[in-house]
Each structure stands twice: as C-alpha cells, then as structure tokens.
Amino acid sequence: xxxxxxxxxxxxxxxxxxxxxxxxxxxxxxxxxxxxxxxALRMAYDEIRKGEDSHLYRQVVQKIDAGLGPxxxxxxxxxxxxxxxxxxxxxxxxxxxxxxxxxxxxxSIRMGYNDFGDFYYAHGQIGxxxxxxxxxxxxxxxxxxxxQMCLNVILASIELGQFMHVSNYVSKAEQTPDxxxxxxxxxxxxxxxxxxxxxxxxxxxxxxxxxxxxxxxNNYSEVIAPQDVATYGGLCALASFDRTELKNKVxxxxxxxxxxxxxxxxxxxxxxxxxxxxATCLDYLENLKHNLLLxxxxxxxxxxxxxxxxxxxxxxxxxxxxxxDLPTMASAxxxxxxxxxxxxxxxxxxxxxxxxxxxxNKILYARHADQRNATFQRALQTGVEFEREVRAMLRRANLIxxxxxxxGSRKL
Amino acid sequence: xxxVEVLVAHIQDLSxxxxxxxxxxxxxxxxxxxxxxxxxxLVPFIExxxxxxxxxGYLFLLEAYSSGPILRENISSFLACVVGFINFCSAEQIRLxxxxxxxxxxxxxxxxxxxxxxxxGVAPLRTAVRKLQSSYEQLTALHSDFLFLCLLSKCYKAGTxxxxxxxxxxxxxxxFFLFCYYGGMINIGLKRFPKALECLHNVVTAPMSTxxxxxxxxxxxxxxxxxxxxxxxxxLPKYTASTVLRSLKSYAQPYVGLASSYxxxxxxxxxxxxxxxxxxxxxxxxxxxxxxxxSSLYKRNIQxxxxxxxxxxxxxxxxxxxxxxxxEAEMRVLQxxxxxxxxxxxxxxxxxxxxxxxxxxxxxxxxxxxxxxSIQRLMALSKKLTAIDEHISCDPAYITKIGRERxxxxxxxxxxxxxxxx
Numbered sequence: 001x002x003x004x005x006x007x008x009x010x011x012x013x014x015x016x017x018x019x020x021x022x023x024x025x026x027x028x029x030x031x032x033x034x035x036x037x038x039x040a041l042r043m044a045y046d047e048i049r050k051g052e053d054s055h056l057y058r059q060v061v062q063k064i065d066a067g068l069g070p071x072x073x074x075x076x077x078x079x080x081x082x083x084x085x086x087x088x089x090x091x092x093x094x095x096x097x098x099x100x101x102x103x104x105x106x107x108s109i110r111m112g113y114n115d116f117g118d119f120y121y122a123h124g125q126i127g128x129x130x131x132x133x134x135x136x137x138x139x140x141x142x143x144x145x146x147x148q149m150c151l152n153v154i155l156a157s158i159e160l161g162q163f164m165h166v167s168n169y170v171s172k173a174e175q176t177p178d179x180x181x182x183x184x185x186x187x188x189x190x191x192x193x194x195x196x197x198x199x200x201x202x203x204x205x206x207x208x209x210x211x212x213x214x215x216x217x218n219n220y221s222e223v224i225a226p227q228d229v230a231t232y233g234g235l236c237a238l239a240s241f242d243r244t245e246l247k248n249k250v251x252x253x254x255x256x257x258x259x260x261x262x263x264x265x266x267x268x269x270x271x272x273x274x275x276x277x278x279a280t281c282l283d284y285l286e287n288l289k290h291n292l293l294l295x296x297x298x299x300x301x302x303x304x305x306x307x308x309x310x311x312x313x314x315x316x317x318x319x320x321x322x323x324x325d326l327p328t329m330a331s332a333x334x335x336x337x338x339x340x341x342x343x344x345x346x347x348x349x350x351x352x353x354x355x356x357x358x359x360x361n362k363i364l365y366a367r368h369a370d371q372r373n374a375t376f377q378r379a380l381q382t383g384v385e386f387e388r389e390v391r392a393m394l395r396r397a398n399l400i401x402x403x404x405x406x407x408g409s410r411k412l
Numbered sequence: 413x414x415x416v417e418v419l420v421a422h423i424q425d426l427s428x429x430x431x432x433x434x435x436x437x438x439x440x441x442x443x444x445x446x447x448x449x450x451x452x453x454l455v456p457f458i459e460x461x462x463x464x465x466x467x468x469g470y471l472f473l474l475e476a477y478s479s480g481p482i483l484r485e486n487i488s489s490f491l492a493c494v495v496g497f498i499n500f501c502s503a504e505q506i507r508l509x510x511x512x513x514x515x516x517x518x519x520x521x522x523x524x525x526x527x528x529x530x531x532x533g534v535a536p537l538r539t540a541v542r543k544l545q546s547s548y549e550q551l552t553a554l555h556s557d558f559l560f561l562c563l564l565s566k567c568y569k570a571g572t573x574x575x576x577x578x579x580x581x582x583x584x585x586x587x588f589f590l591f592c593y594y595g596g597m598i599n600i601g602l603k604r605f606p607k608a609l610e611c612l613h614n615v616v617t618a619p620m621s622t623x624x625x626x627x628x629x630x631x632x633x634x635x636x637x638x639x640x641x642x643x644x645x646x647x648l649p650k651y652t653a654s655t656v657l658r659s660l661k662s663y664a665q666p667y668v669g670l671a672s673s674y675x676x677x678x679x680x681x682x683x684x685x686x687x688x689x690x691x692x693x694x695x696x697x698x699x700x701x702x703x704x705x706x707s708s709l710y711k712r713n714i715q716x717x718x719x720x721x722x723x724x725x726x727x728x729x730x731x732x733x734x735x736x737x738x739x740e741a742e743m744r745v746l747q748x749x750x751x752x753x754x755x756x757x758x759x760x761x762x763x764x765x766x767x768x769x770x771x772x773x774x775x776x777x778x779x780x781x782x783x784x785x786s787i788q789r790l791m792a793l794s795k796k797l798t799a800i801d802e803h804i805s806c807d808p809a810y811i812t813k814i815g816r817e818r819x820x821x822x823x824x825x826x827x828x829x830x831x832x833x834x
Contacts, residue, residue, distance in 0.1 A: 344720075345720045345721075348719065348720040349716065349719065349720060356719075356720060356721055356722045356767075357720055357721045357722060358721070358722040358723045359721055359722075359723055359724045359725065359728060360723035360724075360725065360762075360764050360766075361723070365722060370769075372774070373770070373772070373773065373774060376774040377774075379783075380782075380783065380786065383786045383787075383790060384786075386790065387786075387789060387790060387793060388610060390793055390794075390797060391578060391580070391793070392610075392613070392614055392617070394580050394796075394797075394800065395579070395580060395582065395588075395614065395618075396617070396618060396619055396651070397800070398580060398581060398582045399582055399585055399588065399618055399619050400619050402582060402583065402584075402585060403585070403619070403621075
C-alpha cells in the first residue's frame with residue numbers, strides 16, 4: 001500500500017453526527033487492513049453509544065465480532081433500554097401530533113412533524129425521517145421554516161443517496177424571498193456540489209464547491225468538512241476546467257484559497273498542474289488516491305476524475321509544441337513509451353489531440369488541418385449528397401404520384 | 413384461315429403513315445382473338461412480313477404466336493425471330509402497342525432462361541429497352557428483366573449502360589423495386605459500392621404501404637454494403653415509410669447483429685458471430701458479401717491507424733489489426749495503397765510504413781473541370797425541381813386537397829383574443 005496511512009482519529013474529528021459513524025463504517029469496509037478496520041469500528045462504536053440508533057449499534061457489534069475485547073461486546077441492557085425509550089417517545093410524539101392536528105395550529109403541527117423527523121433520524125429510520133420532514137412543508141409559514149425544512153430534507157436525502165432530491169431542495173431553499181445568511185448559502189452550495197458530483201457532472205460540481213464561502217467553517221460537519229470542499233472542488237476543477245478557468249476560478253479565488261490551505265497536497269497539486277510540473281502533480285495524486293478511495297462520496301469518482309485529469313495533462317503537454325519527443329514525455333508522465341503511445345492513440349482517435357505519431361522515431365507531430373482542402377472536400381461532398389437526395393426525392397414523388405393515380409382509377 | 417391472310421394484306425397495305433397505322437392498330441385489336449386461336453399456324457405468315465416496315469403487325473402476330481406453347485424444335489427459330497424483330501423493328505410503331513412488345517420480350521426472356529442461355533438475351537433486351545423508352549429518364553417494364561439477365565449471365569458491365577441513366581419516370585412500383593434491387597446487385601458485382609448503396613437505399617426508402625420481400629432483401633444487402641463501404645450503417649432518413657422503419661430490423665436480425673459486432677472493431681468477435689450465423693447468411697445467398705465485410709474490417713482498422721500515426725512498423729500494424737504476420741500486413745497495406753484507400757509508402761528495408769496526407773490539392777485543371785461539371789449538373793437539377801414545384805402547385809387535384817385540409821376561413825374564427833387565453 002503506498003501513500004501515507006490515513007489518520008482515522010484526525011479524520012473522524014472533522015465530522016459529527018451520523019455521517020461520522022457512516023464514514024467510519026465505510027472506511028472499515030473498504031480499507032482491507034485489519035488494524036485500521038478495528039480502529040475505525042472502535043470509534044464508530046463509541047460514537048454510536050452517544051446516540052440512540054440501536055439497529056446500527058447491533059450491526060457494528062456484529063462487525064467487531066469480539067475483535068476488540070470484552071469492552072466492545074453487545075450490551076443488551078443498553079440496546080433494550082434505548083428501544084424501550086424510543087417506543088415511549090414515539091407514543092408521546094404521536095399523541096402530541098394528534099392533539100395539534102385537532103387544534104389545527106399550523107406552527108404546532110409543523111413542530112410535531114419536525115420532531116418526528118428528528119426522532120426517526122436519530123433512530124436510523126432515514127426513510128421515515130425524510131417523509132416527515134417533507135410533510136412539514138405544508139405548514140411552513142416563514143422563509144426561515146422553509147430553509148430549515150430544506151436543510152433537513154437535504155440531510156436525510158444525502159444519507160439515503162437520493163441526490164435528485166438534494167438538488168431539488170437546494171433550489172427550493174435558494175428561491176426563498178428573504179436573503180440567506182452566508183452560512184446557509186455555503187451549506188446549500190456544498191449540498192448542490194455533492195449532488196452534481198454524484199451525477200458525474202464534474203464541471204458543475206466544481207463550480208458549486210468553488211462558490212462555497214469560507215463561512216462554512218465547521219458548521220456543516222454533519223455532512224461535509226471544509227477539507228472535503230477543497231479536495232472535491234480541486235479535483236473536479238482539475239478534471240473539467242481549462243487553463244484560464246483554472247487560473248481565474250481556483251488559483252486566484254481568495255475564498256477558495258482558505259479551503260485549499262487546509263489540504264496542502266491538493267493546493268500543491270493544482271499549482272503543479274498549472275505550472276506544468278506533471279510528474280510531481282501525478283505523484284501527489286498517486287499519494288492521495290488511497291485516502292480518496294476511502295471517502296464515502298468520492299470513492300466512485302476517483303477513477304474517472306483521475307483519467308480525466310491525466311488526459312487533460314497530456315493534452316496540455318502536447319498543445320504548445322509542433323513536435324514532441326515521446327521518451328521525454330513518457331518520463332514526465334512516469335510511464336513507458338509504449339504505454340504513452342497507447343494513451344495518445346486513444347486521444348487522437350477521440351479527436352482530442354490533433355497530432356500524429358511517428359512511431360519509428362518516437363516523435364509526436366502536431367497536425368494542422370488544411371482549411372482550404374477541407375473546404376473543397378466538404379463542398380464536393382455536399383454537392384454529391386444534394387444531387388443524390390434530390391434525385392431520390394423526385395423518384396419518390398413519382399412513385400407517390402403513381403400510387404395516387406392508381407387509387408384514383410380504382411375509385412372510378 | 414382467310415381472316416389471317418386478309419389481316420396480313422392489311423398489314424402490308426397500311427404500314428405507311430401514322431394515320432394508316434392508327435387504323436391498322438384498330439383492326440389488329442379487333443382480330444386479336446382470331447390470332448390467338450390460330451397461334452400455332454402463324455409462322456408462315458410472320459415470315460411474309462418485314463420486321464422494319466411492318467413492325468406493328470409483326471408485333472401482333474409474334475405476340476399471338478408466343479402466347480401459345482412453343483415446340484422444342486421451334487425454339488431456336490423463335491429466338492432468332494424475336495432477336496431479328498427487336499433489332500429491326502421501328503420504335504414509333506412498337507410504341508403504339510407497348511403491352512404487346514413487353515409481353516413478347518418477357519416471353520423471350522423466359523425462354524432464354526429456360527434454356528440456360530441468358531447471355532443470348534442480354535444484347536436484344538438492351539436494344540428493346542432503348543426502343544421502348546421515349547427518354548432516358550423513363551423506367552420501362554423491361555429494365556428489370558434486362559438487369560436480371562445481366563446478373564444471370566454475369567455480364568455486369570452490360571448492365572451499367574442502363575444503370576447510369578438517371579431514372580425518374582416510373583410506371584410500376586414493382587418494376588422500380590426490382591430495377592433498383594438488381595441494379596444494386598450488379599453494382600456490387602462490379603464493386604461500385606457507392607452506386608450499389610444508392611440503389612439499395614432507393615429500394616428501402618421508397619414509399620410503400622406494406623413491407624415487401626424485395627425491400628427486406630435489399631435492406632440486408634444494404635447493411636452489408638454499408639459496412640464494407642462506410643464501416644457503419646447510416647440511419648434511415650425520416651421519409652422512410654413507417655411500416656418499413658418499424659419492422660425492417662426484425663426481419664434482418666442477423667444483419668443488425670453483424671453490424672453491432674462490426675462496430676466493436678474486434679476481428680475475432682466478428683468472425684465468431686459470422687460462424688454462428690453462417691447458415692442464415694448462406695440461405696440468403698449473402699455469404700460472399702459477409703466475407704467481404706469481414707475483410708473490410710482489416711481495411712477499416714488500418715485506415716484508423718493512418719489517422720494516428722505517421723510511421724508504423726509492419727509488425728505493429730499486424731499486431732494492431734490482429735494479422736498473423738507482418739508479411740500479411742504488408743500485402744494488405746500494399747493493396748490499400750493500390751486501391752487509393754490510403755496514401756502511404758512502404759520501406760521494405762526496415763519494415764516501416766509511412767503514412768501521408770491526401771496529396772489532392774484541388775488545384776489541377778481536372779479538379780476544376782470536375783467541380784464545374786458538378787455545378788452545372790446541380791443547376792440543371794434545381795431548374796427541374798423548380799419546374800416540378802410549379803407544376804404541382806398548379807395541379808387542380810393538389811389545390812383541392814390542400815383546400816380541404818385547411819378549414820375555410822370563417823368570420824367567427826377571427827376572435828380578438830385566442831380561446832386559450834380566455
């Protein structure tokens with residue numbers, strides 16, 4: 001395993017709430033390293049004990065499978081107590097809600113549903129929580145309520161993996177008439193960025209993350225840490241932006257720089273990419289890769305993002321030259337000449353690089369399309385096509401006419 | 413007996429000028445039944461007539477004779493008689509009775525095929541087509557028969573004389589379908605793939621209310637030729653009949669599959685697919701074309717290499733397109749250079765191939781001539797188009813139809829506010 005070992009303790013400290021537990025469990029599942037796995041599970045166990053989700057608790061205990069000593073075995077009394085308390089609380093909430101409903105006080109009904117949502121969320125029944133949060137919508141009276149409702153729904157949807165809902169409710173929240181406070185704006189930007197990321201729209205995702213204000217701080221730790229904003233945004237931007245955009249929107253972006261300071265590797269790699277130091281840039285990427293694969297949101301997108309970044313780097317490398325020496329380029333990209341040739345071939349076939357490879361002398365030559373010849377060719381081609389089309393059309397018209405005549409004569 | 417003699421006398425008397433001919437035509441039509449009854453005894457009378465000056469009468473007698481059964485020993489004399497007639501008859505006279513002429517020629521074609529000498533029918537039928545049609549743009553019922561004979565006798569070249577005409581006037585859709593289908597096959601035989609593609613495309617996209625067997629067979633060949641020539645199947649245009657669009661693919665299942673495995677560009681995959689479906693291709697008589705599709709994949713892959721490489725060793729080419737030896741790759745490349753598919757030179761000393769750009773600079777006199785002729789053709793064509801457009805917009809049938817579809821303007825229709833906004 002290359003890349004430095006992940007510091008789970010530090011990582012977990014960035015988050016609160018359910019996402020912390022889920023992220024830890026995700027790491028335990030993916031890391032494939034026993035000591036790390038147990039470490040992650042231990043912290044997840046501790047975290048769950050603070051909450052009320054007995055179902056998740058039993059799962060984690062099963063996963064630990066007595067690997068952490070007697071202290072981390074199934075505590076029946078705790079779990080049962082939690083369950084019992086949940087039962088009582090649910091009953092109480094139901095009674096309250098019913099009485100609110102008979103009294104028809106909008107605000108109370110909203111509160112009732114909201115409490116229900118919170119309750120279900122705490123107990124890990126996210127689907128029910130989502131439903132209850134959505135129900136509060138009909139009883140929102142001020143835009144503050146709407147914002148709260150939207151944030152709750154977004155939180156539940158993210159955990160459910162329903163990113164369509166996330167972007168829906170982000171736009172709903174942004175449409176409220178009152179101006180939002182900067183923290184909420186930053187939260188919404190992050191959620192929208194996540195939704196775009198999951199939909200593989202990396203450019204849009206990059207934009208959203210880059211627009212995230214520094215006010216975010218640790219205010220949204222139940223979903224995302226500022227470090228993540230820097231990583232997600234940086235990688236998406238590298239994969240999808242062109243050079244000028246990269247300069248204007250990332251490197252010269254003062255508010256985003258605050259985020260980048262938190263993750264110096266990403267900052268360095270973006271600067272290296274911009275300064276065309278591809279070898280070090282790829283090194284950084286390689287080092288980061290292992291940790292990124294352990295990220296609950298990013299892991300699916302690491303490969304496509306990396307390929308896109310690599311392609312971008314290759315294209316950018318070849319762009320200014322008329323001819324490129326392949327061995328030099330291969331060393332810059334830490335690969336063999338044959339491998340590089342394959343990558344270039346794919347890019348040329350895709351029409352992303354206008355060049356041709358001299359495989360004998362291992363040189364790449366840029367190819368400049370001859371406008372004049374191309375125009376002639378196209379004009380002749382169009383002429384031929386036009387002629388064929390018109391003739392075929394006349395023929396079809398004649399056939400139709402014939403058919404018409406025949407039908408007419410039959411009628412007579 | 414007498415009546416036939418009288419008729420012959422009439423024919424001999426009345427073949428001089430158009431007025432007489434019209435009269436003769438009427439007489440001949442009346443005596444059609446008599447002629448048919450006496451069909452077997454007409455030979456001596458036919459010999460009394462001169463095919464060039466008495467063409468119309470000759471035609472009627474010949475048609476009556478050929479409609480009856482022809483004895484084996486008379487076959488060769490019958491064929492000689494028809495050939496002589498076709499060669500010498502006067503075009504104006506036979507056009508008075510085109511049905512009879514077509515029937516004689518079809519009978520002639522049947523006999524030629526039955527006796528397995530299709531090549532004997534090629535030249536006479538070509539003459540017959542030319543005599544029957546009033547302009548080169550007209551499609552006659554004999555076109556498809558002529559092409560069919562060309563195909564049977566493998567005289568593909570002979571067929572091109574008719575195929576290169578721009579056919580626009582069509583009487584029978586069936587003739588047109590067969591003409592284009594056979595035309596496509598002849599062009600395939602000559603390896604003129606663009607032309608073949610055009611012919612088959614015409615069949616598939618022709619307006620039709622129900623799908624027919626000719627269109628299905630044509631579509632199968634269309635797929636194969638498109639793969640050989642273009643490397644992919646162009647999607648059918650939206651003017652294609654909807655019945656065709658809906659059901660064509662299901663009739664040509666193995667061919668559609670062939671196209672999709674061709675698109676992967678993997679030789680082994682395509683070969684395996686052909687192996688599993690070899691019987692279907694065999695029964696459709698398309699196996700030869702399928703094999704050409706297979707070998708065109710090599711060509712396509714080599715062509716793709718020219719887009720990416722300036723120089724490449726023969727060994728690398730062989731590896732890239734899955735050929736066994738560099739020798740084989742060399743032969744392929746050589747063949748493609750000869751055919752003008754790619755522009756390249758082979759350096760045998762170190763086994764390298766250098767690919768070049770298309771050397772055509774569009775500067776030569778020939779090229780300018782070509783462009784000029786193309787412009788002239790298109791101008792003529794667009795003039796014709798305008799003329800036809802004018803003709804149609806003056807057509808009373810068209811105007812009434814359009815008038816019916818557009819509801820007559822009523823004063824009440826002019827609401828100040830449209831209904832949907834009320």
